[in-house]
Amino acid sequence: MTIDKPAVITVEHLTVSYHARPALLDVSVGIEPDQLVGVIGPNGAGKSTFIKAILGFIKPDIGSVEINGKSAQKAKGEVAYVPQRGAVDWDFPITVREVALMGRYQQIPWYTNPSRVDREAAAEALEMVRMQDFGDRQIGELSGGQQQRVFMARALAQGSDILLLDEPFAGVDAATERAILDVLERAKKSGKTLVVVHHDLSTAAEYFDKLILIKQRMYAYGTPQVVLNEELLSKVYEGKLRIFSDIIKGGEK
16 A cells, blocks of 8 residues: 655645736646645746745745745745746856755854865765766866756755656757766655646656646646646647647556
8 A cells, every 4th residue: 555655845725916917817726745746837827936936935925835844034044946047147257066065055154265075075976966077177168068067967966856847858959967967866766746837738748757747726736647738738728739639648657
């Protein structure tokens, strides 16, 4: 008999609006540990808002978010975040190694320098994403996929058991996408829970253990076999999807 584990992320009746315009409406979900969870939905559906609300970056109008039984504000050090590439200043004069080391800053008192343990953690994170040979490079000199992997290293160096990633596969080639997926899968095997905003329905069934389907409201949460069905997708995407058969076929593996 399978025993369900308590949720590590609990969202209840989450409602968020921007200037009276609703971004999320009454979203409730419990995300279990050791899962690779994709957040899918059309553009403007509130996927990034959902991630930012979990992080405590956005104060909800109504509802609550708990991380391991604590409020998002009190649990900030227990969650690591990889933002969209467009949110980063790639011209900033900082090296790959320094970016990875930033993941340790919450553990470093302001009056001390990074310790050997901090530097080793950053080095191990860079090795995990296979960027250890680029430590002295300025981040703007990297390709888009390499930049994404460096910020994943920063998140991994933090040592958190929960990682939230906002479209890590956006704008990278197929080989880089597989490399990023490999990092995510290895992180999950090491005991981490990962919640990933994802836009490509054609790979959603292959990449994730569970999916959250959002369009302001949450339409479904479950395995790809449950979520990727034609009726749900047609309702959420309002007929804008031209080909359902390949997506449904992918969800039936």
